[in-house]
Amino acid sequence: xxxxxxPAWHGKHYVTLAELLVRLGSFGLDLTWRVEFDEIVDPRCAxxxxxxxxxxxxxxxxxxxxxxxxxxxxxEARGFAKDELVVILxxxxxxxxxxxxxxxxxLSELRRHCPDATDx
Numbered sequence: 001x002x003x004x005x006x007p008a009w010h011g012k013h014y015v016t017l018a019e020l021l022v023r024l025g026s027f028g029l030d031l032t033w034r035v036e037f038d039e040i041v042d043p044r045c046a047x048x049x050x051x052x053x054x055x056x057x058x059x060x061x062x063x064x065x066x067x068x069x070x071x072x073x074x075x076e077a078r079g080f081a082k083d084e085l086v087v088i089l090x091x092x093x094x095x096x097x098x099x100x101x102x103x104x105x106x107l108s109e110l111r112r113h114c115p116d117a118t119d120x
Contacts, residue, residue: 001085001088001100001101001102002100002101002104002107002119002120003088003098003099003100003101003107003119003120004098004099004107004110004111004114004117004118004119004120005096005097005098005099005117005118005120006096006097006110006114006116006117006118007095007096007097007114007116008091008094008095008096008097009095010114010116014069014071014094015097015114016066016067016069016070016071016072017062017066017070017072017075017077017089017091018063018066018067018070020089020097020099020110021059021062021063021066022063023106023109023110023113024059024079024087024106024109025109027087027101027103027105027106028059028079028087028106029059029060030058030059030081031058031059031079031080031081031086031087032055032056032057032058032079032080032081033052033056033057033058033059033062033077033078033079033080034052034053034056034077034078034080035048035049035052035057035062035075035076035077035078036049036052036075036076037049037072037073037074037075038073038074038075039073039074041071041072041073042070042071044065044066044070045070045072045075047065048062048065048066051065056080059079062077071094072091072094073091073093073094074091074092074093074094075090075091076088076089076090076091077089077090084102086101086102086103087099087100087101087102087103087106088100088101098120100120
């Protein structure tokens with residue numbers, strides 16, 4: 001699994017988890033997600049953890065819970081295709097994102113969206 005990292009802030013714009021989910025495109029549609037937080041900053045964070053426990057939640061549910069705007073601090077979202085881990089989205093200290101994926105096309109799309117991304 002290869003990865004990239006990039007700042008969570010582009011000027012005054014915070015790159016949200018919802019934006020990253022949209023950038024996954026069709027790759028992310030059928031995934032099951034498990035989300036964990038080191039710091040609960042919004043009541044939706046607790047709801048995300050609750051819904052993603054056990055069997056996880058689908059992408060559209062995760063997207064609906066992270067919009068309109070949810071800023072994260074120290075969070076990890078793991079996407080599974082059946083039982084295989086295929087993508088990891090890590091938000092570190094509300095300042096940077098790390099994205100790891102088995103499909104290089106996912107990383108290429110994010111590199112186009114975030115030109116300051118660097119390889120891990």
